Amino acid sequence: MTSARADGDPGQSADNPFPVRGVAIRVAGWIDKLGAVWVEGQIAQLTLRPNSNTAFITLRDPAADMSLSLTCPRDLVVNAPVKMTDGTQVIVYGKPNFYTGRGTFSLRVSEIRAVGIGELLARIERLRRLLDAEGLFDPRLKRPIPFLPGTIGLITGRASAAEHDIMAVASGRWPAVRFAVRNTVVQGPNAVPQIVEALRALDADPEVDVIVLARGGGSVEDLLPFSDETLCREISRCTTPVVSAIGHEPDNPLCDLVADLRAATPTDAAKRIVPDTAAEQALISDLRRRSARALRNWVNREAHVVAQLRSRPVLARPLAAIDARADEVHRARAAARRDITRLLTRESERIGHLSARLSTLGPAATLARGYAVVQTIPDSGEPQILGSVADAPAGTRLRVRVGDGAITATSEGEQ
Incomplete structure (x- = not known):
């Protein structure tokens, strides 16, 4: 049933x-x-x-x-x-x-x-204030971009225009540059996990010198993964410099503020991280010309200074001053010699006059004129000048000095 x-x-x-x-x-x-x-x-x-x-x-x-x-x-x-x-x-x-x-x-x-858009922007603004308060946007934390990266890590959509632009522009500027490409979805719910995984893999690769996160723009809704808190914090934890090249000018996603360098477009990112070979060679050539010109100008300027110094009399004829001073020394020596000779002559004449006067006034001249000096000779002691007849009684021994010598005599007393 x-x-x-x-x-x-x-x-x-x-x-x-x-x-x-x-x-x-x-x-x-x-x-x-x-x-x-x-x-x-x-x-x-x-x-x-x-x-x-x-x-x-x-x-x-x-x-x-x-x-x-x-x-x-x-x-x-x-x-x-x-x-x-x-x-x-x-x-x-x-x-x-x-x-x-x-x-x-x-x-x-x-x-x-x-x-x-209003609600999405409000959510993004709240997250921006939170990350800013934590210091994730601090310019002091930005890592410098290497001047010439050997390997560039590139995170972008598969076969995207952003990938083509970056690789074409970078290779054109520096043909030796290498790329480590990680293709991920760049919108939707799976974008953040895939981008974070690729970011960690490239950051752990020691050969990667800089990482570029690229997308060719889009609406605010399409770019939501690039304002995700998980992605922003992962970028701040990277030890390798990260370049954000999202290509959305009116409203920048938060990863632009966290990244070490923000590029307006993927093409701009390639230009800013890879130097232009031709431009660098031209710069080197210009610097060489400028340095050579500066060196020549410096040498010419210093040579002119040396020539001016050499043209000065003190350097053109360095012995002229000595010669001039030598003549002065010779004249001074001659004058000194003349003065000394004149002084010696004058003093010699003065001494001669004094000597003549001394001779004239001396006892020898007096004795020569017939005078005599009579001295008593005591039995002991020194002879004494006889000044009075009373001092020479009879029998006193006398010494008579005349001009040519002295004789002894005996006093017979007063006459």
């Missing part, structure tokens, strides 16, 4: 199937029991038919490959405060519906709010 009842229930056997309308009606009934919901997503396609009062929207999840079909009154889109276009991030309020006529599911929307 159980088997008979099962065979008799509609849709439970091939002998008693549901008609299409039966399934459609039942599915519509089940879905109709669901309440209205708020849904956030990105408008992937917006269709406004000229003769229709209904707008058809495809809403996709930016973090996953999934989408929903929406329907709403045309006026809800046309009269929205913010213009609705493909790529706009929105929050919608609607009720799930199953259209039995076409067998399709959609969300019947009664309210749309465009909150994408």
Whole structure:
């Protein structure tokens, strides 16, 4: 009896199937029991038919490959405060519906709010303030970019224009440069884990001198992975210099602020990390010319100074001063000799005059004129000049000195 009842229930056997309308009606009934919901997503396609009062929207999840079909009154889109276009991030309020006529599911929307960019920028701004407070943007922590990197680590999308531009420009500027390329997804939910894994691998490679994180721009929603907190902190932990080349000028992702160098575009990154061979050779040639010219000018200037010094009299004729002083010395010596001779002559004459006067006034001259000096000779003691006859009584021995000698005599007393 159980088997008979099962065979008799509609849709439970091939002998008693549901008609299409039966399934459609039942599915519509089940879905109709669901309440209205708020849904956030990105408008992937917006269709406004000229003769229709209904707008058809495809809403996709930016973090996953999934989408929903929406329907709403045309006026809800046309009269929205913010213009609705493909790529706009929105929050919608609607009720799930199953259209039995076409067998399709959609969300019947009664309210749309465009909150994408404003909300995303607010979230990014809050994270920016947090990372800035922790010092991740401090310029003192920026690592210097090597002048001539041997190997460049490149993280970018597979076969992307950013990869082509960086490799082409860098190789054109310095043909010997090498690349270690890590291809990852650059948007969506899998971007951050893959980029972080590639970043760690390149940072651990001792041959990699600089790492470039590149993407060719995109919308704010597409660039969300490059403002992810996990990626920003991983960049700050790298020991290898990191260059951010996202190529999105109006609103820079946070990785631009954490990276050691921000490039406006992938092409700009290649130019800033790889020197131009031709430009460097031209610079070297110019520096050689300038240094040679400076050296020649210095030598000429110093030679001119030496020539001026040599032309001065003291160096042109260094003995002239000595010769002039020698003549003065000779004249001084002659004058001194004359003065000394004159002094000696004058003093000699004075001495001669004094000698003559001394001779004239001396006892010898007096004795020569017939005078004599008489001395008494006592029995003991020194002879004494006889000054009076009383001093020479009879018998006194006398010594008489005349001009040519002296004689002895005996006094006979006073006469």
